Amino acid sequence: MASKFFWYELMTNDRAAAEAFYRDVVGWTLSPFGPPEDPYMIVEAGGRGVGGIMSIPKEARDQGMKPCWVGYIHASDIDAAVEKVRAGGGKVYREPEMIPTIGRFAVCADPQGAMFNLMQPEGMDMPPVPMGTVGAIDWHELHSSDGKAGFDFYAGQFGWSATDALDMGPMGTYQMFAMEPVSGPTECGVTVGGMMTDAQAPNPYWTFYFHVDDIDAAQGRITANGGSVLFGPQEVPGGAWIINALDPQGAMFSIAGPRKG
Structure with missing residues (x-):
């Protein structure tokens, strides 16, 4: 997969309320992933996952992070991608880190400050959901x-x-x-x-x-x-x-x- 946005994630301070809101407004199907006490909720469109909803991590919440959407850009070599972001004047707020069975991700921003994440996923790449599909x-x-x-x-x-x-x-x-x-x-x-x-x-x-x-x-x-x-x-x-x-x-x-x- 080329270096494209391929995953979209909401970090929120009320996950259950956000799930109910987007399920009704957008029409996503939601599937829990991870520990039942605070699961990562995968949002699905066209029969497959396109993003997720999660609680803002405590360390980010303590630093004043507010609810927001962030996009993940595909990286075939995340270590090289992170160094390229730095060399291009961007910032790296979180170094590459492994999410077991999912892949390695990093939190970045462009030189003007717009946030984006990088992800080097494990497993096979999924084809994109066609534009015009409800929830895509x-x-x-x-x-x-x-x-x-x-x-x-x-x-x-x-x-x-x-x-x-x-x-x-x-x-x-x-x-x-x-x-x-x-x-x-x-x-x-x-x-x-x-x-x-x-x-x-x-x-x-x-x-x-x-x-x-x-x-x-x-x-x-x-x-x-x-x-x-x-x-x-x-x-x-x-x-x-x-x-x-x-x-x-x-x-x-x-x-x-x-x-x-």
């Missing part, structure tokens, strides 16, 4: 203090490539990207996300868009379950609609889907 990840979006520098970092680290770009006027350029390299000017990868300069964001961050069945119905489920809508519904190029929201514990997340009404 349709889009990856970086809100950075310097969108161009952010793109240059990820392109240099992981071979991601620029696809289309959208002029947002005073807000600058929305640079779309593919999580795969291209070998020439006429070749184009599959666009899976965008990067932008977001001067209003308190800190740079990644947000991930989960596919829902109907954007208006999902909006109703967000508010009915104690979440709050920050932006949208807004139509985007291609005909999909998006919403940026907070779950009841304060973690930001995003959804995308059709408008059926």
Whole structure:
């Protein structure tokens, strides 16, 4: 597998409440993994795991960590990947560590401070769940203090490539990207996300868009379950609609889907 986002994880201060919220809002199937007193809850879309929900670890909670989503980027050699992150101006907050039977992971950030994790999994790689499947990840979006520098970092680290770009006027350029390299000017990868300069964001961050069945119905489920809508519904190029929201514990997340009404 190329160096792509392939796993998405919510760390929260109320795991049971978060499970109930996302099960209803997004439509995920949940399966427990690990000790029954505090299991890691795997979220499934299209018949296989795409991410997980877990309690914020005590050491992170003691340091003030708030509920948030984080994405894992695949690494075929995590030790080399960590050193490359450092050499590229990023930070490594947790050195590579083994999760028995799962693989080795590390906690990192790009030079502007957006968090991401690296993972060198054990076993065979699973094919991605097709975009447009309920619960799958349709889009990856970086809100950075310097969108161009952010793109240059990820392109240099992981071979991601620029696809289309959208002029947002005073807000600058929305640079779309593919999580795969291209070998020439006429070749184009599959666009899976965008990067932008977001001067209003308190800190740079990644947000991930989960596919829902109907954007208006999902909006109703967000508010009915104690979440709050920050932006949208807004139509985007291609005909999909998006919403940026907070779950009841304060973690930001995003959804995308059709408008059926």
